[in-house]
Amino acid sequence: MSLNIKAIKPNQPLLLDHRFIYSSQQFDICIANTPRLREEVFRIRYQVYCQELNYEPLSKFPDKLEQDAYDSCSIHLLLRYKPKNIYIGCVRLVLSSDGFQQRFPFEHICDEHFLDFNYIPRSYFGEVSRLAVLSHFRHWDQKQKIYSGDFNQYEDKFTRRSLSIIPLTLYLAVTSIVSDLNLQYAISLMEPRLSRQLKLYGLNSYFCGEIMEFKGKRRLFLLNTSEAINNISKDIYLYNLFQRIQANIKMDDCTNILNGEFYG
DSSP states (O other): OOOOOEEOOOOOOOOOOHHHHHHHTTEEEEEOOSHHHHHHHHHHHIIIIIIISOSSOGGGOTTSOOOOGGGGGEEEEEEEETTTTEEEEEEEEEEOBTTBOOOOGGGGTOOSBSOOTTTSOGGGEEEEEEEEEOGGGTSOOTTTOTTHHHHTTSOHHHHHHGGGHHHHHHHHHHHHHHHHTTOSEEEEEEOHHHHHHHHTTTOOOEEOBOOEESSSEEEEEEEEHHHHHHHHTTSHHHHHHHHHHHHHSOGGGGHHHHTTOOOO
């Protein structure tokens, strides 16, 4: 059985050097495995999706915590900016199983895709969704100089480029969990430019749907877990970052999910 998917041709990888290490060390990541940490996740999502991007109406979430029905069957990750000790980003991995036939979130949005779950067990997949990063950490602001106290020894070009560490760290964390859960694929409805950005670091994805309009240009992409792990291991700096992320993410924190006891 084969998947009808097409690979994005790899570009020349970005140079990963000591500056990459310095940038990546400004962040750490954890599983949101307590009510307080999950509130941090929902608070970030509310700020990004409701207040900043206007994807959802403010009135829908009077408690200022953006949530949906899939949160109870997901593993949530939080990204912390260590110099300020603040949480600035999050992402979730939505799980399924042969006994849990609820559709993935993307299926409510993307009707035309190349995946047929009548032939491919849903338990092979996890969906990456609800990636959110606070606006100050999505865009470089020359006036605010968000990282000025930490990156003044490096040129502005690198400082701006270092923002790419944020989605990369979140996706590497998801890749770690997908691998530990023995899932074969991660699927994600994302902006094509984000897929291209991740590809520069070795996280090559495959599109399994056409470009569509959903709060901007979106396309369904698939990540092959074993291929991603193999690509990560080829670059010493990327592999060191991946190992550090793995050390932060304790799979014991996912015991309830592994046992089928999803978050309430």
